[in-house]
Amino acid sequence: MDKISKLQRMIDESNNIVVFTGAGVSTDSGLKDFRSKDGLYKKPSPYPAEYMLSNACFYTHPEEFFEYYKENFNCLDVEPNITHKYFKKLEDIGKLKAIITQNIDGLHTKAGNKNVYEVHGTIYRNHCIKCHKEYDANYVFNSKGVPKCNCGGIVKPDVVLYGEALPEKDYIGGLSAISKADMLIVCGSSLTVYPASGMVDNFNGKYLIIINNTKTPYDYKANLVINDNLSKVFSKLK
């Protein structure tokens, strides 16, 4: 039996499917991933990319931080692709119970999925660091320079920067969903960013599936590994 038919059979058999996604899920929507050879981390920037996206950069060089952030993370016009839409369909028929995503692009929510844990936050929520007033993503991306609240505080995107902890509610919720799942499909993540990747260790169900264009450190634990383009894989599934 070929790998796609195997995957289809496992999906048909499972009733508590959880999906864990990384940047690779969004590349077919036109977004860049981080670590591959054409990824964001290879692009020139005033400081190394990991510093540009750190909490230290946000507080000490806010102008540079926002210039980089607005240039690279404005995905307000980006649309969900075939993989996001497949997961929406799986949720609608009651098989998919939760999505845990490392992506901050909000595309699973845009595709219509209801139970999404965004463990690295989202560009769609932003708040003033002084008075905590909330602002939408348009406000941040359309502001000139550093986005400011009317109280004078900086408006900070609710995305997890280097040096910051994961949002507790999403992290705990995601862990709980994984621990109850009978099938876990990991998609488009190289599973190298800790601690989010370690969430996979909480899976005790029947089928662990990894679909990614490169190898991951968890491949040896998986029941099925598919190294292929995600849209290609998901366009063949019912």
Ligand code: ZN
């Ligand atoms: Zn404020």
